[in-house]
Amino acid sequence: MMMRAARGAHYRLQRWGINPVNITNSELDRRALRTGFKSLRVACGILAALTSLAALAQQNVQQKVDTVVTNGKILTVDADFRVVEALAINGGRIVARGTRAEVARYAGPNTKVIDVKGATVIPGLIDNHFHFTRAVERWHQQARFEGVDSRREALRILAAKAASLKPGDWIMVQGGWTPRQFADAPGGFTLQELDGVAPMNPLFVQEGYSLVYANSLALKAVRLNPADGARRNATGLVSFQPPYALYDAMPPASPAQLDQNLSDFMHELNSTGLTGVYSLGQSKYLADRAAKGPLPLRLWETLPVFASDPASAIKAAALIEHSRPNQFDGQYGIFGLAEVLYGPFFDLAPRKDPWPPEIMNEYGKLATAAAHAGWHVHEHVINNSAVTDLLDTLEKVNKVQPIDKLRWTLGHVYDISPANIARAKAMAMTLGVHGAAMQAGAHMPLRKIADSGIVFGLGTDATIVSHYSPFVTLGWVVSGLDVGGNRVLDETLTREEALIAHTRSNAYLFFQEKALGSLEVGKQADLVVLDRDYMTVPVADIKHIRPTLTMVGGRVVFSAAPRLHP
Numbered sequence: 001m002m003m004r005a006a007r008g009a010h011y012r013l014q015r016w017g018i019n020p021v022n023i024t025n026s027e028l029d030r031r032a033l034r035t036g037f038k039s040l041r042v043a044c045g046i047l048a049a050l051t052s053l054a055a056l057a058q059q060n061v062q063q064k065v066d067t068v069v070t071n072g073k074i075l076t077v078d079a080d081f082r083v084v085e086a087l088a089i090n091g092g093r094i095v096a097r098g099t100r101a102e103v104a105r106y107a108g109p110n111t112k113v114i115d116v117k118g119a120t121v122i123p124g125l126i127d128n129h130f131h132f133t134r135a136v137e138r139w140h141q142q143a144r145f146e147g148v149d150s151r152r153e154a155l156r157i158l159a160a161k162a163a164s165l166k167p168g169d170w171i172m173v174q175g176g177w178t179p180r181q182f183a184d185a186p187g188g189f190t191l192q193e194l195d196g197v198a199p200m201n202p203l204f205v206q207e208g209y210s211l212v213y214a215n216s217l218a219l220k221a222v223r224l225n226p227a228d229g230a231r232r233n234a235t236g237l238v239s240f241q242p243p244y245a246l247y248d249a250m251p252p253a254s255p256a257q258l259d260q261n262l263s264d265f266m267h268e269l270n271s272t273g274l275t276g277v278y279s280l281g282q283s284k285y286l287a288d289r290a291a292k293g294p295l296p297l298r299l300w301e302t303l304p305v306f307a308s309d310p311a312s313a314i315k316a317a318a319l320i321e322h323s324r325p326n327q328f329d330g331q332y333g334i335f336g337l338a339e340v341l342y343g344p345f346f347d348l349a350p351r352k353d354p355w356p357p358e359i360m361n362e363y364g365k366l367a368t369a370a371a372h373a374g375w376h377v378h379e380h381v382i383n384n385s386a387v388t389d390l391l392d393t394l395e396k397v398n399k400v401q402p403i404d405k406l407r408w409t410l411g412h413v414y415d416i417s418p419a420n421i422a423r424a425k426a427m428a429m430t431l432g433v434h435g436a437a438m439q440a441g442a443h444m445p446l447r448k449i450a451d452s453g454i455v456f457g458l459g460t461d462a463t464i465v466s467h468y469s470p471f472v473t474l475g476w477v478v479s480g481l482d483v484g485g486n487r488v489l490d491e492t493l494t495r496e497e498a499l500i501a502h503t504r505s506n507a508y509l510f511f512q513e514k515a516l517g518s519l520e521v522g523k524q525a526d527l528v529v530l531d532r533d534y535m536t537v538p539v540a541d542i543k544h545i546r547p548t549l550t551m552v553g554g555r556v557v558f559s560a561a562p563r564l565h566p
């Protein structure tokens with residue numbers, strides 16, 4: 001249903017060109033008039049009613065708000081994909097939208113007016129699959145290659161990080177890149193390169209889980225011989241896990257450093273346009289920070305459930321049944337169960353044979369407990385063969401304990417078949433499409449997903465197997481190209497479909513469609529001002545779009561001086 005509306009809007013936008021659509025009355029006024037007509041019906045005399053209507057209109061004209069965002073091409077991402085020029089914001093919520101003139105009436109002497117000078121504005125971007133805390137814990141040591149398509153630039157980033165640290169301090173790149181993203185010179189890193197950029201600092205660069213490139217100082221710290229080269233694989237160092245030997249060689253972050261890292265990483269994500277992420281995991285320091293006041297980033301977390309065999313599954317089911325689902329308070333809170341409900345059902349490689357019944361039976365018991373208690377489940381499932389087995393189980397669960405009000409999400413789904421999309425949709429399930437698929441080079445059936453009408457949201461699976469930049473993700477799904485310009489998708493989305501999936505559809509996944517995901521009256525003022533026009537910039541440049549301002553609940557959480565682009 002959403003997709004049909006989006007495609008209709010696409011054609012309308014093409015017809016209208018890129019000019020903002022003027023709406024004749026701001027919505028608050030229309031609402032006020034409706035309220036006025038209602039009072040007309042209940043009033044005892046016509047004259048009295050007209051008087052009260054006039055008074056109401058007058059009162060609305062005089063209402064002043066704390067913030068106005070104006071002079072923009074504001075993509076509201078509402079059901080009509082309406083474009084407006086201005087928003088009036090009060091107490092963190094949007095109270096009116098419309099033309100500059102219409103919204104100007106809400107500005108008083110104490111109103112903060114943000115003139116975006118014609119820039120494109122979009123709703124805050126939400127990532128539905130993010131390993132957040134692992135990035136926070138090492139953030140002070142990290143360099144990143146988000147959207148970097150040149151090897152020379154990547155080496156410059158490492159050298160700059162080394163220059164910002166004391167000799168001996170560790171530097172790491174916690175994944176999120178692929179060797180093919182360096183269009184000028186694809187490939188991993190040599191010892192000479194890494195020693196060259198960081199001669200005084202141990203440095204390692206993770207490539208996903210399975211490979212790492214380390215310089216001489218880092219290799220010596222874990223008693224490996226630099227003469228064997230920078231590139232290391234599983235044996236002794238990496239085994240489908242982060243390179244723990246290297247991690248263990250680094251001094252742990254102090255509590256004060258961790259606190260600083262949390263602030264810095266949330267700011268980093270705000271600077272990419274993110275206003276909310278589903279943080280898979282649960283952590284006390286996030287809860288402590290959230291208790292101190294509003295976060296600059298809305299954070300959903302998961303209930304810590306561990307079920308690795310039938311005995312632990314019984315305990316896990318009891319915890320699920322006795323815990324309150326969706327404790328998200330608008331800012332922060334445990335939301336759902338993710339991303340592996342039953343440990344043994346962990347889908348990595350395609351399988352010839354179906355998953356064994358003893359594993360799927362245990363999965364079914366946990367799923368039944370989750371459905372009974374009203375929990376949302378976001379399940380890691382990469383291969384279509386595993387999707388088939390999972391849906392077989394969930395269809396049985398659904399007959400006993402319906403899941404069709406819970407919006408359960410199949411996350412990753414690299415090669416999901418049209419038949420399985422239809423089966424998931426029949427249970428009102430949703431899909432999570434993640435940037436990790438770009439890095440894996442998976443040719444996802446995005447057109448089939450979009451045309452099916454199932455609700456799907458975008459995310460990344462950052463930070464090891466994926467970048468975290470939403471504009472890298474949007475660029476990938478719209479252009480079909482990875483960061484290095486390699487074609488990795490045969491089926492792409494329209495710009496509107498992609499933006500809906502990164503905003504409104506994710507709000508739906510989290511049951512926040514009344515508060516988040518689009519710029520409409522009554523919703524939270526979570527928005528991003530862009531340095532280029534998302535709707536008209538060449539598709540290959542979407543990945544380079546940079547926010548100049550990010551707002552969460554009416555508060556500016558990031559701002560940068562606008563840069564000039566040719």
Ligand SMILES: [Zn+2]
Nearest residue numbers: 339380381412
């Ligand atoms: Zn996963």
